[in-house]
Each structure stands twice: as C-alpha cells, then as structure tokens.
Amino acid sequence: MDRQPRGLALISGGLDSRLGVCVLRDAGAYMEGVCFETPFFSAASARQAAEQLRLKLHVVDFTADEIALIKHPPHGFGGAMNPCIDCHATMIRRAGELMRERGFDFVSTGEVLNQRPMSQNRQSLGVVEKDSGLKGRLVRPLSAQLLEPTIPETEGLLDRTKLLALSGRRREPQIALAAHYGLVDYPSPAGGCKLTEEAYGRKLRDLMEHEGLDDLRLVRLLNVGRRFRLPGGASVILGRDARENAILADRRAGADVLLYPPAGVVGPTALVPAYATPLTAADRAAAEQIVFAWSRGTDVAARDPFLSCQIR
Numbered sequence: 001m002d003r004q005p006r007g008l009a010l011i012s013g014g015l016d017s018r019l020g021v022c023v024l025r026d027a028g029a030y031m032e033g034v035c036f037e038t039p040f041f042s043a044a045s046a047r048q049a050a051e052q053l054r055l056k057l058h059v060v061d062f063t064a065d066e067i068a069l070i071k072h073p074p075h076g077f078g079g080a081m082n083p084c085i086d087c088h089a090t091m092i093r094r095a096g097e098l099m100r101e102r103g104f105d106f107v108s109t110g111e112v113l114n115q116r117p118m119s120q121n122r123q124s125l126g127v128v129e130k131d132s133g134l135k136g137r138l139v140r141p142l143s144a145q146l147l148e149p150t151i152p153e154t155e156g157l158l159d160r161t162k163l164l165a166l167s168g169r170r171r172e173p174q175i176a177l178a179a180h181y182g183l184v185d186y187p188s189p190a191g192g193c194k195l196t197e198e199a200y201g202r203k204l205r206d207l208m209e210h211e212g213l214d215d216l217r218l219v220r221l222l223n224v225g226r227r228f229r230l231p232g233g234a235s236v237i238l239g240r241d242a243r244e245n246a247i248l249a250d251r252r253a254g255a256d257v258l259l260y261p262p263a264g265v266v267g268p269t270a271l272v273p274a275y276a277t278p279l280t281a282a283d284r285a286a287a288e289q290i291v292f293a294w295s296r297g298t299d300v301a302a303r304d305p306f307l308s309c310q311i312r
C-alpha cells in the first residue's frame with residue numbers, strides 16, 4: 001500500500017509513550033495522540049509531551065468511565081483504589097472509538113513486553129487487546145517484533161522491520177533511544193495517579209461509603225484539606241493552609257456549613273458538606289472541637305464554653 005498509515009497514540013506523558021510516537025513516525029506513520037483526564041489524574045504531562053513532540057492531542061474527559069470502574073471494577077483493584085486492568089482496557093477502547101470516528105488505522109501504546117510482570121506480560125497484553133475490542137489494531141511499537149503482527153503490519157501499511165523488540169524492565173534502551181530522538185525533558189516513570197495512593201484510596205472509599213461518588217464537587221474536594229468523619233455521619237474538611245482555606249470557602253454550595261475560628265483566634269476554615277443526614281448538634285459540636293484543636297494557641301479541654309466557632 002502506498003498511502004501513509006494514520007495512528008492514534010495513547011499518551012501518558014511518560015518516556016515510553018513519547019518514544020512510541022517517534023518510532024512509529026520513523027516507520028512512516030502520521031501520528032496524533034489521545035490522553036485522558038479525571039479528578040484523579042491530570043493531562044498536564046501528556047500536554048507537555050504533545051508539545052515536545054509537536055503532536056496533535058485529543059484530551060478526553062474520562063471521569064464518568066473511571067467512577068463507574070471504581071464502583072464496579074470487573075478485575076478488582078490494585079494495591080489501593082486503582083482499577084488498573086479495567087481502566088487501561090477502557091482507555092484503549094475509548095481510543096478505539098476515536099480511531100474509528102476519525103479514520104485512523106490503528107491505536108498505539110508505549111507498552112513494553114514484560115516491563116511490568118503482571119500487567120505487561122504476553123498474556124495480559126493479549127487480554128487488553130481482546131477486551132478493548134481492538135484485536136489486530138493495537139500496535140505496541142517498542143515491542144512489536146516480539147508480538148504477533150498487527151493488521152496494519154500484515155496489510156503492508158506499517159513496516160514491521162522499523163518497529164522494535166524491547167522487553168523487560170531495563171531502562172537503558174529507552175534512555176539511549178531518548179538521546180537518539182533528542183528527548184531531554186521527560187518525567188520519571190512513576191505514576192501521578194491518585195488512585196494508586198493508599199491514603200487517597202482510604203478517603204475515596206470513605207466518600208463512596210457515605211455520600212457516594214455522584215457529586216463531582218465532593219470527589220474533587222478529596223484533593224483538599226484534612227478530613228474527619230463525625231459520629232453522626234457528617235464529614236468535616238479542614239484547610240491546611242491559607243490557600244486551602246480559600247478553596248473550601250469558594251467551593252461551599254447549597255446548605256453546606258462553613259466554620260471559622262472565633263474572632264481573634266488563628267485557625268483553619270472547615271467545610272461540612274450538606275450531605276447524608278442534616279448536621280446534628282453533636283456533630284456540629286465535634287466539628288467545632290476539631291477547628292479548635294487545629295487552631296493556634298487554643299486548648300480544647302479548657303475552651304470557654306461560650307466561645308463558638310463562627311458559622312457562615
């Protein structure tokens with residue numbers, strides 16, 4: 001075939017996804033990129049990668065997909081609240097939809113065979129390809145020569161001899177390739193996805209069990225402040241600095257309660273979202289105790305019983 005193949009690359013922002021684009025361009029493909037964003041991970045690094053590669057990037061809001069997977073992950077969670085197997089397959093499925101809509105020939109990823117023992121072995125790569133509905137149209141340019149030829153390769157659109165045969169966890173080949181392609185500024189392999197953090201996972205599970213995950217405002221607030229669950233069921237979010245205090249005041253909505261320290265006391269702003277049950281007197285008192293406990297120079301036990309937090 002003599003037309004130029006068109007590929008859509010999943011861009012995480014890490015080095016491997018950047019290299020995948022470079023290798024496919026060397027193989028003659030016209031490439032565009034796709035990345036995903038949610039309250040749990042941003043597209044910032046993918047945007048930076050696209051800029052570096054001069055790559056047209058499609059940014060897809062993946063929030064509804066991710067929340068559905070957190071509620072019901074068919075393959076369960078990883079070490080925290082990260083439904084990685086299903087998340088990855090769903091991203092590839094979404095990329096496949098875009099591929100068909102926009103007339104691309106294939107979707108590509110920067111995956112390297114056996115780089116991760118569980119999720120990137122030969123069997124897992126095959127499962128993702130099958131589950132995502134992209135059988136034969138998912139190209140892994142960094143390991144392609146070790147995998148079954150894909151449809152663009154067998155049809156002669158993509159030159160298989162220009163694709164690579166990387167395998168395993170060693171990073172030296174990628175670092176050498178980065179130098180070859182002049183990629184000097186790229187992030188380390190570590191994630192950036194909040195769902196993989198245990199502490200964040202505990203907060204997310206608590207929210208899911210009490211208020212649920214349908215109110216995105218509350219999901220986004222998981223990135224702000226210290227959180228406490230009160231005996232009557234209400235939650236309290238406490239600002240950790242002036243910036244977070246301002247965010248909490250700004251995000252207040254509806255019948256939420258905002259608590260400030262009494263006049264003359266320096267301390268945090270607290271947001272009590274109006275959810276679950278109405279704020280009980282006991283929970284209101286407990287929320288005030290918490291604000292006092294985190295205020296400067298206050299002694300909760302000896303606190304003047306007539307001194308109340310200001311409520312707005």
Ligand code: SF4
Pocket residue numbers: 041082083084085087088191193194195196
């Ligand atoms: S680390 Fe986060 S974004 Fe990546 S596959 Fe897992 S859940 Fe999805």
